[in-house]
Amino acid sequence: MGEYIISFANWIWGTPMLIILMGGGMVLLVHSGFVPFRKIGHAIGLLRGRYDNSLAPGQITSFQALSAAIAATVGLGNISGVAIAINMGGPGAIFWMWVSAFVGMATKFYTCSLAIMYRGKDSEGNIQGGPMYVIEEGMGKKWKFLSVIFCGAGILGLLAIFQANQLTAVLRTVILEPAGLDEGDKTRWIIGITMMVLVAIVILGGIKRIAAVASKMVPFMVGLYFVTVLIIVFKYIGDVPDMLLKIVTDAFTGEAMAGGAVGAVIIVGARRAAFSNEAGIGTAPMVHGASKNNEPIREGLIAMLGPFIDTIVVCTLTALVIMLTGVWESTEKDGVRLTLAAFDMALPFYGRYLLMIAVLVFALSTMFTYSYYGHKCFGYLFGAKRADYYNYFYLITIVVGAVASLDVVISLVDGMYAIMAVPTMISTLYLAPKVRVAMKDYFQRMKKA
Structure with missing residues (x-):
């Protein structure tokens, strides 16, 4: 079964997803008049809450929505995902x-604007947002089959199995193995x-508790990781220009890939970026659609900051740490273990513990938000x-993720993400x-205001 899951993910993340996500996103970037570049200053200004309206329909503030969305994206995709991208x-x-x-900034601008523009109501009469409601309210009932496809894939793709798998790996490597306490599968089950x-303590309290916890955890999470990585980058500051140049030159030579296939490098980058910032997948519109905002464009501008923070800032810093320390060329480790090796080399003794804390907060905050996404799809x-x-199904699969193979886990998530992207980008x-x-x-x- 695992081989079929891996084969399907590898197939769909070839040409089909490049056309849908990269091609579609480029169309949106041009169509918007390059809004992500022209209006990023205004978007940052909106986060100060000057235009917040507590009487507007919705359940949470725009800042809480962005925090919850970033909690799901600025996470293990930035630590493990970047390592996997460099490995592959x-x-x-x-x-x-x-x-x-x-490109994803433009995509998120559109998808999250639409999430407010075409909000719907669930069977209980509560206002909801997300691609499934955008399709039904904006495109009409005849397109509802796309909503069903999106939600069906979301129920499986938005499980926290990857986060559970990688957090388990870090705890075993950093704490249990050195202390001689790791007992293999038994330890995985306990973790x-x-x-x-x-x-369970957080997610059973609903979106308000999830958003409240995320809005407190995310600034701490990003701050701790950001400072730690900057310390490492400054330690090797003289080599940074060479590493940045290598990133650019290798993008067009494909030297790191077997056979020098540039197309394969593009696919790896696009695949890992989608897992990292989720632009075009349709998850962020679900939480932004719940914000107390009756200005669709304002919500879209706030949402587009997510891919910038997530990928341009955090992923780049992680990549520099892995490259500056040289561990990507000198070890066979993959995923979070590769990033851990880089922290170990750059900051002996305490680097691995700082990363462990960051991974712990990253993983838990992502698990909280993903539960909300899957909950909405199921509802x-x-x-x-x-x-x-x-929620109970979701909680049980956390244990499954802790004991499963990394290859199968990441391929299942990737495959479901790809299926979710199709109705999201079409709508x-x-x-x-x-x-x-x-x-x-x-x-x-x-302008008139």
Whole structure:
């Protein structure tokens, strides 16, 4: 079964996803008039809450929505995902992650604007947002099959199995193995059950508790990791220009790939960027659609900051640490263990513990937010009253992720992400003209304000 999952993920993340995510995102970038570049200053200004309206429909503030979305994206995709990208595609894969991020900013601007523009109501009458409601409300009932495809894939793709797998690997490597306490599969089960209990405490409280915890954890999480990585980068500061140049040159030579296939490097970069910032997948619109905002364009501008923070800033710093220390060329380790080796080399004795703390916070915060995404998908398909059943399924799979193979885990998530991207991008491109009209109206009003 595992081989079929891996084969499917490798197939769909070839030409099909390059056309859908990279091609579609490029169309949106041009269609928007390059809004991510022109309006990033205004987007940052919006985070200060000047335009927040507590009376607007929704459940959380735009800042909490961005925090929750970033909690799901600035996470192990930035630590393990970058390591996997370099392992599979060499430094050049990072360049294509950058390209995907800038394209992804435009995609998120559109998808999250639409999440407010076409909010729907669940079976309990609560206002909800996300691609499934955008499709149903914006495109019409005849397109509802796309909503069903999105939610079906979301139920499986938004499980926290990757986070559980990589957090288990870090705890075993950093704490248990050196102390002689690692007992193999038994240890994995114990860690998995412990994680399940911790996550249950938060997610059973619903989106308000998830958003409240995420808005406190995310700044700490990003700050700790950011400072630690900067310390390492400054330690090797003289080599940074060479590493950045290597990222750019390898992107067009494919020297790190067997056979020098540049196309393969692009695919690796796009695949890992999608897992890292989720632009075009459709997850962020679900949480941004719940924000207390009646200005679609304003929410889209705030949301587009996610890929910039996630990929351009955090992923680049992680890549520099791995490259500057040289561990990507001198070890067979993969995933989070490769990043751990880099921290060990750069900051002996305490580097691994700082990374462990960051991974712990990253993984847990992502698990909290993913549960909300899957909960909404399940509620759409089976009714809001039954949605809470998903939480129990979700919690059980955390234990499964802790004991499963990394290759199978990441391929299952990648495959489901690809399926989710199809209805998300179809609806976004179909409704893009509506966003453009709203955007012109919004900025005209801002000029007069």
